[in-house]
Amino acid sequence: MSALSYDFMQRALLAAVLVGLAAPAVGTYLVQRRLALIGDGIGHVALTGVALGLLLGNAPILVALVTAIAGAVAIEVVRLSGKTSGDLALAIMFYGGIAAGVVLISKAPGGSAASLNQYLFGAITATSPQDLLVFGALSIVVLLLSIGLLRPLFAISYDSEYATATGLPVLALNVLLAVMTATTVVVAMRVVGLLLISALMVVPVATAQLLAHSFRATFFVSLAIGVSCAALGVLASYYLDTPSGGTIVLMTIAVFIAVAGGAAVLRLLHRRRPASVRA
Amino acid sequence: MHIDGSYLDLVDATLGYDNSAVLTDVNLSISAGEFVGVVGPNGSGKSTLIKSFVGLADRLHGEFTAFGVDAGNFKQRWRIGYVPQHLTPTGVLPATVEEVVASGRLAKSRWYRPPSRADRVAVNEAIARLGLDGLGKKVVHHLSGGQQRRTLIARALVSETDLLLLDEPTAGIDVEAQASLSLTLAQLATAGTTIVVVTHDLAPFESHLTRVVWVTHGRIEYDGPPTQSVLTAASEPFAHHHNDITERSAFPPHRGTVP
Numbered sequence: 001m002s003a004l005s006y007d008f009m010q011r012a013l014l015a016a017v018l019v020g021l022a023a024p025a026v027g028t029y030l031v032q033r034r035l036a037l038i039g040d041g042i043g044h045v046a047l048t049g050v051a052l053g054l055l056l057g058n059a060p061i062l063v064a065l066v067t068a069i070a071g072a073v074a075i076e077v078v079r080l081s082g083k084t085s086g087d088l089a090l091a092i093m094f095y096g097g098i099a100a101g102v103v104l105i106s107k108a109p110g111g112s113a114a115s116l117n118q119y120l121f122g123a124i125t126a127t128s129p130q131d132l133l134v135f136g137a138l139s140i141v142v143l144l145l146s147i148g149l150l151r152p153l154f155a156i157s158y159d160s161e162y163a164t165a166t167g168l169p170v171l172a173l174n175v176l177l178a179v180m181t182a183t184t185v186v187v188a189m190r191v192v193g194l195l196l197i198s199a200l201m202v203v204p205v206a207t208a209q210l211l212a213h214s215f216r217a218t219f220f221v222s223l224a225i226g227v228s229c230a231a232l233g234v235l236a237s238y239y240l241d242t243p244s245g246g247t248i249v250l251m252t253i254a255v256f257i258a259v260a261g262g263a264a265v266l267r268l269l270h271r272r273r274p275a276s277v278r279a
Numbered sequence: 280m281h282i283d284g285s286y287l288d289l290v291d292a293t294l295g296y297d298n299s300a301v302l303t304d305v306n307l308s309i310s311a312g313e314f315v316g317v318v319g320p321n322g323s324g325k326s327t328l329i330k331s332f333v334g335l336a337d338r339l340h341g342e343f344t345a346f347g348v349d350a351g352n353f354k355q356r357w358r359i360g361y362v363p364q365h366l367t368p369t370g371v372l373p374a375t376v377e378e379v380v381a382s383g384r385l386a387k388s389r390w391y392r393p394p395s396r397a398d399r400v401a402v403n404e405a406i407a408r409l410g411l412d413g414l415g416k417k418v419v420h421h422l423s424g425g426q427q428r429r430t431l432i433a434r435a436l437v438s439e440t441d442l443l444l445l446d447e448p449t450a451g452i453d454v455e456a457q458a459s460l461s462l463t464l465a466q467l468a469t470a471g472t473t474i475v476v477v478t479h480d481l482a483p484f485e486s487h488l489t490r491v492v493w494v495t496h497g498r499i500e501y502d503g504p505p506t507q508s509v510l511t512a513a514s515e516p517f518a519h520h521h522n523d524i525t526e527r528s529a530f531p532p533h534r535g536t537v538p
Contacts (some may be wrong), residue, residue, distance in 0.1 A: 027354060028372070031371060031372060032371065032372045034371065094397030127286075148391075149391065149392065151381065151382065151385060151394065152385055152390045152391065154378065154382060154386055155382040158374055158379065159363070159382070161335060161363060162361065162363060162382075162434070163382075163385075164333075164334065164335060164382075165333035165334060165335055165356070165359075165361040165363075165381065166333075166356055166357065166361075166385060166386035166438070167334070167354070167357070167386055168386070168390055169390075204381070205372070209371070209372050209373060212373060212374055212478055213375070213416070213418055214373060214374065214375045214378060214416070215372055215373065215374045215375070215378050217379065218372050258289070272489060
């Protein structure tokens with residue numbers, strides 16, 4: 001029987017496609033700003049939100065979203081303050097987030113290592129129709145903002161000082177990007193898990209920049225790689241009976257290695273060709 | 280106090296960052312048609328001076344008006360183009376000359392709207408004006424230092440700028456590119472753009488300057504025409520110069536006349 005004949009697999013595939021598009025869309029701006037691991041930090045903070053939701057017996061995804069957004073905005077404020085202690089403050093926030101999450105989950109009704117694992121490493125096949133509706137709406141909003149605001153988000157990511165000098169609302173755009181990142185982290189929680197979300201934000205972008213020759217092309221190529229790896233990773237995890245999150249991330253890394261290896265071979269061949277042939 | 284025809288006016292201004300003063304007693308006007316060289320040793324405050332013109336440094340005290348409006352309420356930021364000292368910004372992804380120049384256009388157009396036909400025309404014109412024809416699709420950090428600097432100047436000019444501020448524009452580029460850049464700036468000045476260049480070396484620009492502002496130890500030491508004595512003093516090592524600036528009396532008093 002085909003994987004797609006099951007409802008849960010159809011939902012899993014759709015959720016993977018949405019996250020495969022939204023994660024690299026936000027990730028392109030984060031990589032440009034050298035904040036590739038910020039998604040990881042926000043994931044740590046989001047775990048506290050999940051745990052709070054479980055403890056209160058109330059919509060853990062929604063509480064995780066609110067907590068992640070609050071954490072992302074706080075991280076942005078600390079980062080922009082430019083204080084020398086900013087790095088330490090971020091570290092305390094990240095580790096405090098995951099520590100509080102673990103402790104709170106242990107006190108939640110039905111809280112166990114298994115329930116913790118599904119948030120840390122994803123449980124895509126557990127995606128309910130309601131989850132899909134919420135994730136779909138959030139992913140589409142993030143995707144539309146990433147594409148619609150490509151020029152100003154590029155401007156603040158490429159040269160923040162210059163963007164400030166031209167009068168762009170740099171702080172508001174930075175906070176918006178932080179909110180988009182937090183939303184993507186929470187949406188991707190079911191698909192790849194809080195500990196692996198950064199990989200889906202970063203690795204497709206790292207691959208795309210080897211293939212593309214402009215920021216815009218890098219953005220759209222990373223989306224194509226992200227969505228392909230997410231969809232193929234879900235299907236592969238079904239047939240190989242492996243966890244979906246890890247399978248998706250390994251697939252993005254395999255594509256990166258293949259492209260980087262291919263690029264290195266091409267450079268080597270180009271160098272070995274006699275100058276007269278190259279001319 | 281706003282003087283007719285002046286773009287920027289600072290009266291008894293103190294400039295700095297986070298309530299920490301870098302420049303004090305600044306009295307300065309920049310008027311249409313000028314080509315001003317701001318010179319001084321490292322750490323003198325000359326970069327802070329032009330950064331304050333675009334909101335990257337703070338006015339802590341005194342008056343500061345831009346185009347006749349108090350700087351705090353000045354909205355037409357596109358009228359002032361800024362070229363930072365760094366060549367390649369911090370990003371790691373490829374960005375083309377067109378993309379970088381187009382980002383300067385956001386100051387003029389509504390940033391949340393898609394680019395209009397006028398925006399695209401302005402980008403192509405700015406690229407051509409800086410002699411970067413044919414390089415629009417090239418990745419900026421693959422270009423030479425001189426071409427990267429020209430890209431950043433095109434970005435600053437694309438919003439139909441009246442006043443162009445450049446922070447150490449000759450840093451990191453070879454002598455030939457410096458001469459070419461100086462000529463391009465002279466052509467822009469002739470075409471009506473007012474130019475302020477912050478530099479530790481006036482030599483590449485000295486034949487085009489209409490005025491020199493000398494900054495030392497957080498104060499404007501000289502503000503006047505580019506006389507031979509000023510240009511000669513500027514060509515000497517600053518470490519030597521600012522030790523005996525007062526003894527040698529190389530300069531007339533602040534806001535001086537031609538010696």
